[in-house]
Amino acid sequence: xxxxxxxxxxxxxxxxxxxxxxxxxxxxxxxxxxxxxxxxxxxxxxxxxxxxxxxxxxxxxxxxxxxxxxxxxxxxxxxxxxxxxxxxxxxxxxxxxxxxxxxxxxxxxxxxxxxxxxxxxxxxxxxxxxxxxxxxxxxxxxxxxxxxxxxxxxxxxxxxxxxxxxxxxxxxxxxxxxxxxxxxxxxxxxxxxxxxxxxxxxxxxxxxxxxxxxxxxxxxxxxxxxxxxxxxxxxxxxxxxxxxxxxx
Amino acid sequence: xxxxxxxxxxxxxxxxxxxxxxxxxxxxxxxxxxxxxxxxxxxxxxxxxxxxxxxxxxxxxxxxxxxxxxxxxxxxxxxxxxxxxxxxxxxxxxxxxxxxxxxxxxxxxxxxxxxxxxxxxxxxxxxxxxxxxxxxxxxxxxxxxxxxxxxxxxxxxxxxxxxxxxxxxxxxxxxxxxxxxxxxxxxxxxxxxxxxxxxxxxxxxxxxxxxxxxxxxxxxxxxxxxxxxxxxxxxxxxxxxxxxxxxxxxxxxxxxxxxxxxxxxxxxxxxxxxxxxxxxxxxxxxxxxxxxxxxxxxxxxxxxxxxxxxxxxxxxxxxxxxxxxxxxxxxxxxxxxxxxxxxxxxxxxxxxxxxxxxxxxxxxxxxxxxxxxxxxxxxxxxxxxxxxxxxxxxxxxxxxxxxxxxxxxxxxxxxxxxxxxxxx
Amino acid sequence: xxxxxxxxxxxxxxxxxxxxxxxxxxxxxxxxxxxxxxxxxxxxxxxxxxxxxxxxxxxxxxxxxxxxxxxxxxxxxxxxxxxxxxxxxxxxxxxxxxxxxxxxxxxxxxxxxxxxxxxxxxxxxxxxxxxxxxxxxxxxxxxxxxxxxxxxxxxxxxxxxxxxxxxxxxxxxxxxxxxxxxxxxxxxxxxxxxxxxxxxxxxxxxxxxxxxxxxx
Numbered sequence: 010x011x012x013x014x015x016x017x018x019x020x021x022x023x024x025x026x027x028x029x030x031x032x033x034x035x036x037x038x039x040x041x042x043x044x045x046x047x048x049x050x051x052x053x054x055x056x057x058x059x060x061x062x063x064x065x066x067x068x069x070x071x072x073x074x075x076x077x078x079x080x081x082x083x084x085x086x087x088x089x090x091x092x093x094x095x096x097x098x099x100x101x102x103x104x105x106x107x108x109x110x111x112x113x114x115x116x117x118x119x120x121x122x123x124x125x126x127x128x129x130x131x132x133x134x135x136x137x138x139x140x141x142x143x144x145x146x147x148x149x150x151x152x153x154x155x156x157x158x159x160x161x162x163x164x165x166x167x168x169x170x171x172x173x174x175x176x177x178x179x180x181x182x183x184x185x186x187x188x189x190x191x192x193x194x195x196x197x198x199x200x201x202x203x204x205x206x207x208x209x210x211x212x213x214x215x216x217x218x219x220x221x222x223x224x225x226x227x228x229x230x231x232x233x234x235x236x237x238x239x240x241x242x243x244x245x246x247x248x249x250x251x252x253x254x255x256x257x
Numbered sequence: 258x259x260x261x262x263x264x265x266x267x268x269x270x271x272x273x274x275x276x277x278x279x280x281x282x283x284x285x286x287x288x289x290x291x292x293x294x295x296x297x298x299x300x301x302x303x304x305x306x307x308x309x310x311x312x313x314x315x316x317x318x319x320x321x322x323x324x325x326x327x328x329x330x331x332x333x334x335x336x337x338x339x340x341x342x343x344x345x346x347x348x349x350x351x352x353x354x355x356x357x358x359x360x361x362x363x364x365x366x367x368x369x370x371x372x373x374x375x376x377x378x379x380x381x382x383x384x385x386x387x388x389x390x391x392x393x394x395x396x397x398x399x400x401x402x403x404x405x406x407x408x409x410x411x412x413x414x415x416x417x418x419x420x421x422x423x424x425x426x427x428x429x430x431x432x433x434x435x436x437x438x439x440x441x442x443x444x445x446x447x448x449x450x451x452x453x454x455x456x457x458x459x460x461x462x463x464x465x466x467x468x469x470x471x472x473x474x475x476x477x478x479x480x481x482x483x484x485x486x487x488x489x490x491x492x493x494x495x496x497x498x499x500x501x502x503x504x505x506x507x508x509x510x511x512x513x514x515x516x517x518x519x520x521x522x523x524x525x526x527x528x529x530x531x532x533x534x535x536x537x538x539x540x541x542x543x544x545x546x547x548x549x550x551x552x553x554x555x556x557x558x559x560x561x562x563x564x565x566x567x568x569x570x571x572x573x574x575x576x577x578x579x580x581x582x583x584x585x586x587x588x589x590x591x592x593x594x595x596x597x598x599x600x601x602x603x604x605x606x607x608x609x610x611x612x613x614x615x616x617x618x619x620x621x622x623x624x625x626x627x628x629x630x631x632x633x634x635x636x637x638x639x640x641x642x643x644x645x646x647x648x649x650x651x652x653x654x655x656x657x658x659x660x661x662x663x664x665x666x667x668x669x670x671x672x673x674x675x676x677x678x679x680x681x
Numbered sequence: 682x683x684x685x686x687x688x689x690x691x692x693x694x695x696x697x698x699x700x701x702x703x704x705x706x707x708x709x710x711x712x713x714x715x716x717x718x719x720x721x722x723x724x725x726x727x728x729x730x731x732x733x734x735x736x737x738x739x740x741x742x743x744x745x746x747x748x749x750x751x752x753x754x755x756x757x758x759x760x761x762x763x764x765x766x767x768x769x770x771x772x773x774x775x776x777x778x779x780x781x782x783x784x785x786x787x788x789x790x791x792x793x794x795x796x797x798x799x800x801x802x803x804x805x806x807x808x809x810x811x812x813x814x815x816x817x818x819x820x821x822x823x824x825x826x827x828x829x830x831x832x833x834x835x836x837x838x839x840x841x842x843x844x845x846x847x848x849x850x851x852x853x854x855x856x857x858x859x860x861x862x863x864x865x866x867x868x869x870x871x872x873x874x875x876x877x878x879x880x881x882x883x884x885x886x887x888x889x890x891x892x893x894x895x896x897x
Contacts, residue, residue: 510879
């Protein structure tokens with residue numbers, strides 16, 4: 010559906026280092042017609058991008074492609090200077106571990122691990138993230154605690170099993186997990202949709218301030234009220250040329 | 258390491274559903290180990306019944322039958338060997354000692370063995386252990402009987418008690434012979450042997466002359482009517498036996514046993530069979546081997562069933578774990594990691610079940626071992642698990658690993674298909 | 682994550698490698714070790730010299746005929762062409778009896794006393810310690826005491842095992858390493874000063890399954 014608020018498609022400032030560049034991306038699920046056709050999407054390092062669109066516009070598919078879970082039939086996804094399509098499957102998974110943090114709408118956490126262990130998961134799967142988490146001189150455990158506190162998760166909750174936390178607390182823990190070790194790109198897929206308004210605003214504030222300058226942030230949401238906090242706002246309808254009625 | 262910890266914590270969080278599967282593995286491993294141990298205990302008990310004896314000689318018969326009858330008091334042969342042959346063997350310059358044996362009577366279900374005093378001097382069992390008396394001694398005398406440890410314990414006899422023998426054989430434990438009793442010639446208990454864990458415990462020992470004496474006024478298995486000989490009368494008769502069941506032989510030079518055996522088997526005169534006990538026992542195990550293998554196969558099948566149960570339990574829980582697996586993929590786990598996670602979990606659970614089964618068997622051995630020894634004569638050896646048992650446990654863990662490949666593969670395919678967002 | 686791969690693969694390989702070593706029939710006697718894959722339980726050679734008379738010199742490969750004195754030929758006692766007689770001929774029977782007598786009293790080769798040898802043969806178990814063989818006879822050919830006549834007294838070795846072995850069965854083919862001794866008649870009624878030697882004895886250092894290519 011077309012929104013009434015003004016939307017713009019920005020081109021990335023030519024001088025900034027690119028966290029993500031997508032060119033000529035075309036994708037179809039096996040046995041189905043093409044659902045995604047993205048001619049261009051650039052995200053510079055430190056950018057915050059708000060991506061909005063209705064369900065069925067191909068958001069989840071695009072996120073899968075950006076995360077390297079699936080590979081497009083045509084076009085390139087260059088993340089942190091590396092063409093994802095050129096990597097073999099297992100290297101892609103490792104690359105994702107090294108460079109991307111992901112926050113889902115809900116069920117972000119492994120329920121039987123503590124909040125702290127959840128936050129530390131990326132460090133277990135990526136040596137690069139672990140090293141970067143340690144770069145401030147602290148152990149990864151201390152870094153995890155710092156991030157949790159920064160994101161508003163009280164200390165007495167750190168060792169609790171993730172399943173016992175409230176939804177709001179879980180989302181903050183998920184954000185901390187996505188942020189630990191300073192990944193190149195943080196992808197958030199409707200992270201506030203399950204939160205009430207107050208929690209949603211608090212969450213966004215914390216994430217944006219923690220991201221500032223170090224990670225690029227790409228957030229997908231249908232809640233346009235949040236768009237103003239972001240550096241850029243992109244509509245799926247404009248991005249994905251497979252959507253009927255998209256502007257060329 | 259991470260995946261190992263993840264697998265542990267994940268399994269622990271689902272312990273309710275998995276506990277039954279683990280218990281069934283525990284029980285099946287306990288069954289496997291118990292079958293092994295009982296089999297070894299039975300083998301060892303048999304082997305330990307006789308030590309230091311070079312040959313057992315008896316009438317022409319299957320070597321195994323002869324051994325089973327002479328040493329284990331099992332079965333009744335058709336004939337005996339002549340006393341003359343036994344004496345000739347004893348006189349052979351290569352022979353160090355002989356123990357003549359005559360079986361036939363029983364007492365309340367236990368076999369009576371007529372033998373000479375050489376029995377208590379030369380019989381060895383286990384690690385060349387001689388027989389010892391717990392109470393009393395072999396005092397000689399015509400109507401004296403020495404009891405095996407279990408006979409005394411079960412029937413409550415002590416030295417000085419009197420008992421009467423029954424004519425005819427008896428099933429060792431439960432069925433007393435139905436023959437008539439030698440009631441007019443009671444025997445006095447002269448001593449009780451210390452427990453040995455061998456068939457010696459379950460027999461009564463009288464002198465060869467006594468065996469002759471109680472049968473003097475019998476003919477064809479029943480007392481001759483009208484003829485009753487008193488104890489005093491008997492001593493006037495010649496009480497040398499005419500026939501005995503078998504004779505155990507010890508040689509001065511053990512290496513001569515082959516030659517001696519050959520001479521006895523093929524020599525002129527009475528048709529005899531000479532058996533090397535260790536060799537005959539080996540033949541016994543060849544016979545029982547196929548039955549033992551069937552037991553093993555059944556135990557292995559039970560374990561296979563338990564492992565299938567485990568795989569099924571893990572598979573059933575996979576659906577609820579798809580989100581958990583998607584999260585792991587999101588933080589960088591590869592589908593292969595997911596596969597290994599599941600396989601680790603299955604193998605770990607199997608190992609835990611196997612260890613539990615092993616502990617169960619050890620506890621049972623400690624708790625029930627002495628009872629098994631007393632009642633069945635089985636030494637349930639608990640002290641040394643042995644390399645073969647440990648490698649058996651390792652084999653069980655490997656089998657668990659293989660069984661876990663099924664849920665692992667399923668999880669692998671699921672995570673490949675689900676990607677970041679499982680379509681549940 | 683490669684760390685995990687390595688440790689998990691190692692664990693899996695170790696578990697699977699234990700499978701062939703899983704020896705269902707042979708529990709180890711104390712002190713013995715079982716290399717994985719061996720069809721029979723093998724007693725590893727004692728690492729230190731035995732407490733018994735110290736093994737002298739290196740191990741020689743021995744053939745059975747070395748245990749017979751060079752000049753011993755029992756068949757020389759026959760003055761007829763025995764082979765031409767039928768089995769029932771009384772002369773054949775008598776010749777056979779004389780041969781048996783010669784074999785029973787076969788002399789030993791004194792030079793073999795104290796020789797540290799390795800010799801292959803078939804075993805006849807004699808005694809066991811709760812199922813683990815402690816004494817056995819080693820004979821040169823298969824079937825001795827079953828269908829073939831017993832070997833001469835100088836072709837039988839009475840072997841004592843320092844550590845009992847569980848897996849030895851009748852007629853197993855093995856190599857035995859140890860120091861040969863001349864067995865003396867231990868009869869108590871020997872006239873003092875007269876010791877008859879009647880055969881060979883050995884306390885085995887090692888017993889290994891017979892492998893055709895090993896040791897030729």
